[in-house]
Amino acid sequence: LELPRLSFFAGAQIPSSFPKEDVPELAFVGRSNVGKSSLINALGDTTTARTSDKPGLTQQINFYAAGNIFNLVDMPGYGFAYADEEARLNWKKLIETYISTRKSLKRLYVLLDARHGIKIADKEFLMMVEKSRTKFQLILTKCDLVLSKDIARRYQLIKEELKNYRYAIETPIMVSSRTRAGIDKLRRDLLFLVNG
Ligand code: GTP
Ligand code: MG
Numbered sequence: 001l002e003l004p005r006l007s008f009f010a011g012a013q014i015p016s017s018f019p020k021e022d023v024p025e026l027a028f029v030g031r032s033n034v035g036k037s038s039l040i041n042a043l044g045d046t047t048t049a050r051t052s053d054k055p056g057l058t059q060q061i062n063f064y065a066a067g068n069i070f071n072l073v074d075m076p077g078y079g080f081a082y083a084d085e086e087a088r089l090n091w092k093k094l095i096e097t098y099i100s101t102r103k104s105l106k107r108l109y110v111l112l113d114a115r116h117g118i119k120i121a122d123k124e125f126l127m128m129v130e131k132s133r134t135k136f137q138l139i140l141t142k143c144d145l146v147l148s149k150d151i152a153r154r155y156q157l158i159k160e161e162l163k164n165y166r167y168a169i170e171t172p173i174m175v176s177s178r179t180r181a182g183i184d185k186l187r188r189d190l191l192f193l194v195n196g
Contacts (some may be wrong), residue, residue, distance in 0.1 A: 001184050003191070004067030011060045012190055013090075019063055021104035024194045025071045028139075029095060030111030032056050032077030035141040035177055040064060040072050040150045042177035043126065043187060045067035049074055056080045059091070061098060070106075070194040073098075079121030100132040106193045109135060114140035114154060114174065118161055130167050137187070138162065145178045181189030 010019040010135065028036045032055030040049045048064060050057060055077060062074040076091040076099075083091075099108060106128065112122060129136050147153060155174065162168045173189070175182035 001187050002166070003044055003187055004069050006040070006064045006072065007045050007047055008048055008062060009065050010063040012063070015101070018061070018098065018102070019071075019076075021102065023068065023070050023104065024106040024190070025063075025073050025102065025104045025145050026106055026107050026109065026190055026193065027073035027075060027098070027102075028109050028111060029075040029099075029125075030077060030141075031113070031119070032080035034077065034111045034113050036077065036111055037074055038177040039139070039175065040074050040142065042183050043072065043190070044109060044176075045076070051055070056083050056111065059133060063096060063196060070190070071104075072190075096128055096132070098170045099129060099134050107190075108134050109139050109173075110136050111139045111141050112167070112172075114143045114146045117154065117158055124189055126168075130165060133167060135167045135169065137169040138170050140174045142176060142178070143174045144176040163168065189195075 012018050028039060030036055035047035037051045041047055056073055058076050060076065066072060075095055078092065112118060121156055127142045143151065158172055162170065173182060173186055175186060
């Protein structure tokens with residue numbers, strides 16, 4: 001299974017730079033370094049999104065066109081303590097504005113590191129998502145770094161915690177951009193969302 005070819009076409013540091021809403025969008029958000037940009041590359045079989053082992057690399061909202069059928073949207077990470085306060089507040093507002101105003105947004109994916117689960121920064125972020133009444137689905141990333149004997153238990157714990165959220169889709173998705181586990185399943189979900 002393949003997605004249409006991905007190409008970067010817009011980066012926005014302020015809402016007025018968001019591109020027009022002519023195709024459905026799927027957005028990826030989460031703590032710095034959780035693997036958002038890597039996941040977009042894995043989904044598209046490309047290296048078009050820049051990735052780094054240092055948190056805070058993606059500093060604007062990046063829009064990738066999949067053919068001219070839909071967009072994948074890469075967000076700056078939240079919860080990154082090393083970025084200066086002003087920059088952090090800016091990204092936070094930018095992401096909030098995107099989430100609460102973007103009509104073409106078909107699904108918000110909130111990424112969590114499978115090893116760490118829902119941290120305080122995630123709870124704060126999810127509170128904002130809930131306030132904006134945006135439906136979201138969790139993606140647990142880097143599942144190659146969790147021992148297979150621990151995976152089921154961790155998955156259950158997170159699923160249990162999700163019951164506290166009104167706008168959460170019940171079942172998180174597990175992926176690894178490294179081993180490609182879960183990538184085809186996620187591609188199928190994306191294609192279903194944009195075609196349905
Ligand atoms: P920011 O843009 O800084 O918010 O980070 P990001 O969420 O875009 O993370 P990025 O994709 O840049 O990845 C961060 C680090 O995690 C990089 O060193 C990646 O190689 C690594 N990484 C990403 N996905 C995986 C994965 O599935 N498994 C493992 N083991 N490492 C991963
Ligand atoms: Mg990134």
